[in-house]
Amino acid sequence: MSGKAPARQVRQFLTRRPRPLVLLDSALAVLLCVGLLWADARSGTHHAGGGEAALRTAGIVLAALAVAARRLWPRVSFAVASVCAFTVAAPGGAPQVSLCVAVTAYTIAGTADYVFWWVPPGFAGLLVAAGIGIGRVSSGWLAVLVANVAIVCVGWFAGLAARERRNRIAAAAEREAEREREHAARIRQAAIDERLVIARELHDIVAHSMSLIAVRAGVARMVMDSDPAQVEETFGIVETTTRQALHEMRLLVEVLRHEHAADPALTPTPGLADTAALAEQIRSADVDLRLDVRGTARPLPAAVDLSAYRIAQEALTNVVRHAAPTRATLRIEYRTGEVVVEVTDSGPSEPHRRKGPVPPSAAAPATAAGHGLIGMRERAALFDGHLRAGPHGDGFRVRALLRTGETGPP
Known part of the structure; x- marks a missing residue:
């Protein structure tokens, strides 16, 4: 040594x-x-x-x-x-x-x-x-x-x-x-953008499902003694909605765990083609919903299709929260290079107005709608579009326009 x-x-x-x-x-x-x-x-x-x-x-x-x-x-x-x-x-x-x-x-x-x-x-x-x-x-x-x-x-x-x-x-x-x-900054920004996308997806999945469950649970509590059959039907809707929400969240978590997963089935990407099933869910929450499709339905870019669906879902969820039971219209209009999603409701029905405000168990926090509108505006802005929301007669209307980036005829 x-x-x-x-x-x-x-x-x-x-x-x-x-x-x-x-x-x-x-x-x-x-x-x-x-x-x-x-x-x-x-x-x-x-x-x-x-x-x-x-x-x-x-x-x-x-x-x-x-x-x-x-x-x-x-x-x-x-x-x-x-x-x-x-x-x-x-x-x-x-x-x-x-x-x-x-x-x-x-x-x-x-x-x-x-x-x-x-x-x-x-x-x-x-x-x-x-x-x-x-x-x-x-x-x-x-x-x-x-x-x-x-x-x-x-x-x-x-x-x-x-x-x-x-x-x-x-x-x-x-x-x-x-x-x-700069490359590291772009990577960090991409990660932030991805987290925002995931946050929107989680918000849409949870808010929609929980709102339906809250409304149906409130109805079941009010008719528990007088109409057992409706209570049983409500529990079935709650079970179905819960399972669907858990399934979508599980798929989203799988995507997060497997960053380079090549199986597209792992990605929860509903689109405007699924609005019929969405309409059935909304109708089960005491909303008389009419589906109006204008123009020729066509496959849209995946991101545009998902955002348009989520905007329609969030707008209809707000109808369930704040206006059910009511009548509403979901209008989807396919244009050249654009797609328009519009949800209009007529406000609470007369018997519901006389009863006063919605019970706490069936209503969402007031801040939820505000965050929902912010999320819908962000989704529309991502595709060079816009969203307008405001009173319409006795009810409320949400209208979103998203640009698809297509140049040919629809």
Whole structure:
């Protein structure tokens, strides 16, 4: 175990940023230092005094150290390397110290943004040019001057290009992250919309069935002693309605449990073709209902068909809650690209009006109708339609128009 601890410490040291890059810069600095010292020794100034030689050597070493420390202190390293280039070249030393200036220029150009971007390379180029111009190590010193200033500029512009590339990559990554966030937001919104659809389905199933059961139970309580046969019939209706509601709720729960279920039989999707059975249920709750179908009945898109059925169901449920016993009309009109569902009742019958309000056991809470109207309006709006509800004579009328998206004749 004692042998593994040093190895782990070395591995942590090498992998902890920015240390691996600093180590790489240190290796580069050593290579530059050795190469520049060798170039200085061959520059033809070996006959110069010991003081100048020591100055040039110190300048080369400091410039190499600036390269090693360029990621830790980029601006300081750039300034030190530029001054060292002048210090080495002015006494006639190797002008190649401009390589250290170029490396540090690359670093600061790639890590910072400058309003006056030309100032740092201009400062460094001026120092390099001044040093080479003073030293004049050979007859071709002008070409050497131009070449070394160009090296500094190349390092600077390479840093600018690297920073621009990193900015583009970062911008692309940000755009990708934004797309992912938007995609996640769409998924969340789809889940919310799906929950709203499920909530509407549960409301329609439960509200319709419970309203029928409440009305029939109230009737049974009032005729319990005088008409046992009607009580028995009422209990049969209550049992049938309860079983049907439980069946639809069980199918809805199965759909929730099996998100990718392919069996369409699992999905409770009644439609306008089922309005005859719905009318029979409503008639069993003391509503004289007349079914009026206009136009040529045709298959509608599944979502439109379900919403139209649910609107008719909710409107008729409200008739049972607030007007039974009464007369009502369910009118379904098929138009080109549209379907109209209209439920009209004539209000409570005269004997029912004289009796006063509906008993609490047979009436729904007042808020239920309000939520029902909101749900019906939302269903109509989903298909670019509208819903109008209000008094009509002594009764009430609900009229919904849904657009089917069809273009041909009905």
